[in-house]
Amino acid sequence: MPLSISPDDFVQGGLLQDVDVEVKAAVYEVYDYGGKVRMNNDPPIALKLTLQVPGTEDQHEEYITGGSSADFVPDPNTNGDTLEPNGTATALRKGCNLELFSTSLVAAGFNKPKLVEGKASNLVGLVFHLIRPARPKSVGLEQTDEKGREKTYISCAKIIRAPGEKGRAAAAPARGAAKGQQAARANGTPAIGAGTSVAAAAVAAAEMSPEVQSMAMEKIAEALGNIGEVPLPKLKVSLLPMLKALEGGIRAQIMQLAGNADWLNNNGFSVGADGKTVAI
Numbered sequence: 001m002p003l004s005i006s007p008d009d010f011v012q013g014g015l016l017q018d019v020d021v022e023v024k025a026a027v028y029e030v031y032d033y034g035g036k037v038r039m040n041n042d043p044p045i046a047l048k049l050t051l052q053v054p055g056t057e058d059q060h061e062e063y064i065t066g067g068s069s070a071d072f073v074p075d076p077n078t079n080g081d082t083l084e085p086n087g088t089a090t091a092l093r094k095g096c097n098l099e100l101f102s103t104s105l106v107a108a109g110f111n112k113p114k115l116v117e118g119k120a121s122n123l124v125g126l127v128f129h130l131i132r133p134a135r136p137k138s139v140g141l142e143q144t145d146e147k148g149r150e151k152t153y154i155s156c157a158k159i160i161r162a163p164g165e166k167g168r169a170a171a172a173p174a175r176g177a178a179k180g181q182q183a184a185r186a187n188g189t190p191a192i193g194a195g196t197s198v199a200a201a202a203v204a205a206a207e208m209s210p211e212v213q214s215m216a217m218e219k220i221a222e223a224l225g226n227i228g229e230v231p232l233p234k235l236k237v238s239l240l241p242m243l244k245a246l247e248g249g250i251r252a253q254i255m256q257l258a259g260n261a262d263w264l265n266n267n268g269f270s271v272g273a274d275g276k277t278v279a280i
Helices: 097-107 110-116 174-189 210-227 232-242 248-259 261-265
Strands: 017-031 045-050 059-068 072-074 084-086 129-133 155-161 277-279
Touching: 017 059, 017 072, 017 232, 045 072, 045 097, 059 097, 072 232, 097 110, 097 155, 097 174, 210 232, 210 248, 232 248, 232 277, 248 261
Parallel strands: none
Antiparallel strands: 017 045, 017 129, 045 059, 072 084, 129 155
16 A cells, blocks of 8 residues: 555654644653763763653653752652752753743743642642743853754743643553553563652661662672772762662662662772762
């Protein structure tokens, strides 16, 4: 059968631009630009949005960067639904893509208190018109990418439906997408459309099971074997992708141990005299 070129039969391809989308899932991640940034070079943190164009079955992942993982990392206690400090910074810096996106949401009428909560999941269910304007010019920052193209950012031009409101919804995921969600649940990653919060797992190191502590020792040794002596915050950044397949509570406990100088010293690792670095 010949391929139709009727406008009704074309599908969305490439970058999403000037189109209505629904947020099907949202979570914070450390983003290495598809392997282009080494995990020991302070890669950026990003808000990862799973977007679906209403009336289609295709889903697209978009990463909206928000600064360095040297300052903040996804909080393992919330399964990446929020960010936690990883250094001395107390707020994300203006001018990042996440700030530009947030500003566009407020300008379009999004509930600002929901943004103040900092939960990525507060965006799930939002239907908005996505555009990609050029980034505002900033002193000292490149305005084009390595191919000479003008840098853009994801912006909300109009809110069609706020999270929780009734109205036009996106099409149901295809069977393949449903299978992908089942696989995600099996390996511990957030499933599309599922809640991302997990119970906080902050307990004293002495109360953690021997199995969790043994796993922590193994993962930390593997991370340090790859990167050598590092600041404690950078160790946590290196661990995040290694722990992604684990259940949220276990992941949170391992991250807690990775920041515990006494536990590290008592389990074969060497924390610097200033308490800020660690090595095998």
